[in-house]
Amino acid sequence: MKILAFDLQGAKRAMLLADERLENLRRLMDMGCFGELEGNPREWNVLARHEAHILTLAEFLAQAGKDVAMFDEASALQSKLVSGEWDCCQFNASFPSDGGSADLYLDFDRGLGDALQHLSDDTLILVVGELCFVLVASSNPIDGYQDGSSLDLTPTVLELAGYPLPANIEGKSWVAGMELNRSSGLSDDEQAMLRERLSGLGYI
């Protein structure tokens, strides 16, 4: 699974998760889980530490031979997504220390909407603000509100995206031991829905 992460340094939870005008982000919240994080806000992407060295999400994926790219310009991110040739893209933005105006968040949401146009279903999307997050992946069995440690985010992301977790990681995946969602054939429920939708026709 591809990973698309938005690291919005300083973005306030009250602005990011509570504004109904952020249509695209809201839709993602409806699709996945979101909530508050504890700990150091800058440590969400930390996977493991060895003495002075910090193993981040991006570094871990790069070491695994994946195509990882960092962006701070929306247009550059857009071109990369359109190309389809990537495994992990991370977009970094800084918000003013007071959180900034609502317009900044609306701008971000518009950019997010543009980015979403070019994804395949097999993509994990992560939006991280200051001690808050939104996480969407088809494999994610958790929905609605979720809280936890900043350090748990990267292990969770990697597990949902189908990567084996290395030993000695700092956080703990929220979905460890849980059965991940897998798309399969038509379930009984889906068959019943299909029958219902079509049989109202009268002719059948």
Next chain:
Amino acid sequence: MKKVIVIGLDGFEPKIAESMMARGELPNLMRLREQGGYTRLKTTASAQTPVAWSTFSTGTNPGGHGIFDFLTRDAKTYLPLMALSRYEQKNAFVLPKVVNMRRGTPFWDLLSAKDVESTILRIPCAYPPDKVKGRMLSGVGVPDLRGGFGTPTFYSTRKELHTEQSEKVVNVSVANGKVTTYIIGPRDPKTKSDHKFDIQIEIQKSENKIIITSQGQPDKLEVSLGKWSKWLKVKFKVGMMQTVSGIVRFNLRQLEPEFELYASPVNFETEEPLFPISSPQEYAHDLAMKIGRYYTAGMAEDHDGLNNERFDEASYLDQCRTVLRERRKMMEFELGRFQKGFFFCLFDTPDRLAHMFWRFTELNHPANKGEDVSRYAKVIEEHYRECDEIVGEAMKHADPDTLFIVLSDHGMNSFQRGLNLNTWLHDNGFLALKPGFTPGESGDFFQNVDWDKTKAFSLGLGCIFLNRKGREANGIVADGEAESVRSGIVAGLTGLVDSDRGAVAVRSVARSEEVYRGPYASEAPDLVVNFSEGYRVSWDTPLGGVPHGLFADNTKKWGGDHVIDPALASGVLFMNKKFSAESPSLMDLAPTILNAFGVAKGDAMEGSDLIP
């Protein structure tokens, strides 16, 4: 011409119209016949509403517009799909868009290009609506809020109640004269549960009525025993930022000993429809502000409620009349401000009513089960008189510079016996079941069909598809073998006799290329079965069932149908101008209408101007 007015009467049967006119009935249609002329109108293969009206719109055979049946199949999964429109979603993270599967160029596009305005009410297969100069309200193809052709809900205190075809049953209990329950809204794709809207019902036995209290509009709605209520506007919260509105009506079946209440499918609300149903988008609501709320679902008449016996014939008739009145109001409002250009309004009710009341015209119909049929034997004719009155009303808006047309897309006939097409294919070696299974043990959706050994299958209303290598997911019929498989099916089915009745059930089988040509012909079924009068594909076949036995009596209240040999299912054509054509077809209407405005017909249009 300054104006062209077209009144569509869906399923208006020429034999009934002709015999009524021979008795001097239907005065307005007779007047039209004298002014210009009348003839039977050749319909499409197959003789179905979406196929036929799409041919009317585009002037092409179905190969030119891509609609061959209400249903088609997903070649990847062998599952039935709605053929009229599709929801396309680039990926799971963006909103879906509805895409009309009727392709080709409708004549109103050509009129728009020449600045001729159109008002088009309830045209089938225009969901989402075409961008037209003027206004358009979509018809058949617009779903209910659950995304289907229409799912009603039946509330009952009876515990053992069986859920019938296409409905939801909610078991309720009465406490202190009150019932607490909910309206069922759209399915949440994530949680696989239904969104609900709470209602409280207060039973007033002495007055034979109930009061429904809710957060909807109105907050208190009265429903009288045996009667239809007014509309209730309801709102479902489908996500943190999304609510979806709909409108629903009720029919109170009984208060005691059991409490029973019917709720119609939840229709789109015009102010904020889930997907656009008019062009311009706000037109549907502007119209509602002028004439009141109206049914927006393509299938407005609640035939399921009657078929499932959730209400009786009288209530169905009542509802059909409401739909007719509503449509007439729309027509009159728009004709009242219509000065020039093209006007179209479709009345679906003649079709939906005749489907359900046909059996009363035939003493020997298997659905009658000994019932006295005299009470409703004249309902269809009475309805035709109402349609004639509507035509008369519309004719008031025709001046000497107006071309005035009344037409139907197909006729109506008897449906007494159904052929289990998949079972025939099985018995004749074209369709295989997995080892250990026999017909009757295979449910819908081709459950237990062995695709690796299946050469052909039937789905939809008489369509047969070959299991083609490279086209179907588990296709086995190679290019070189396809013709011999088709020949085998054509030879075996043509003239097939229903031995119980000693009658020929299948008149012929059309090969795709005999009836379809053009850019979308490759999407058509490989064969189309042309049934005799009184026959149709069985109830168990359209969704991929392989039931036991070849033929079955049709014991459902839906006792009339028209999906038979198109040669037996012609529609009607009346015009106020003299016209000459050997055997006019639906394809001729687009060129005729365009030419009335001096606009050249489209390159793909196959018909000709009927007016010399």
